[in-house]
Amino acid sequence: MADQNSGDKPDLDMFGNKVLPIRDRRGRPSFKKDKDNQDFVVVRVAAGWTHKRIAEDMGVDEKTLRKHFSRELENGAVFVDGLMLDVLFKRVREGHTPSIRQLRERLAEAGPMAPRNKPAELEDDEDAEEKAAPIGKKEQRLQDAQVIPDDYGDIFAKMGRRH
Template sequence: MAAAKFSEVDLFGDAVLPAKEGRGRPEHSWSAANSNKVLLAFVRGLTVKQAATAIGVSVPTLRKHYSSELAQREAAAIRYEMVQFSRLNELAKSGSVAAEKELARRLEKARLDDLSDRVSNHARPPRVKPRGKKEEALEDAQNVRGLYEPPAPPPGLLN
């Protein structure tokens, strides 16, 4: 007779497993629910450590079992936004006026966000790296005038 599957969950929705025979903690296993939690953490802009904490594992365990989700970290927010746009577009094509209005509102907001990013980046002057002692000394040495000024090259060598 097969053992009944244990279906209890804790406060956070994680499965509560019965005690196993043997030493040590059982190895973490990948699950679609945890995968979605990790991706949503990256969509929200959380760090790898915060994403690991969200599913109750350590950072090395997260890296071991959720490496494909970590690879998508940079593009997670963009991909999620495009999925939302796609869903709204499908609803709008099927005749939902509310979805069409929401899609138009989100697209306009995205355009304005992009425009504000471009404008704010152009408005800031480029950051000038402060010069150190050696750079100042080199420039001062090249601008010496008077008795210690290097002689001018012969006139025939100039182009």
């Protein structure tokens, strides 16, 4: 019995196989998402690469790419364009003349922006009524039930004070 617990022999299970550690990592190591990988995907999406091509270049499966980088795959071009505008605007603040011209051209191409957060007072009532979705029968009944009729009065007055 003393030799069963000695540290000299490798640990064996009841079938005689070597006992493996609990966290045995077999197969492909799990993927680690980091900022460099995100930038890598964003730039390639903005350049028009397919998901398959990006996954091959990264050395991962397409499913792994979609799982970890869904946001980047969907909005990559927007991220890159925004980043370029940020850099351009920083150069404009520094007084870089070619950047000023380039930013003006970009803004002229964009055209006038639609007004955002328009106050409710400025909206036309007619437009609001046209945009209102039609309501169903149940909703109409609920709204009608909230309206108090003019002839509604004291219930005792209708009973003729019989009690």
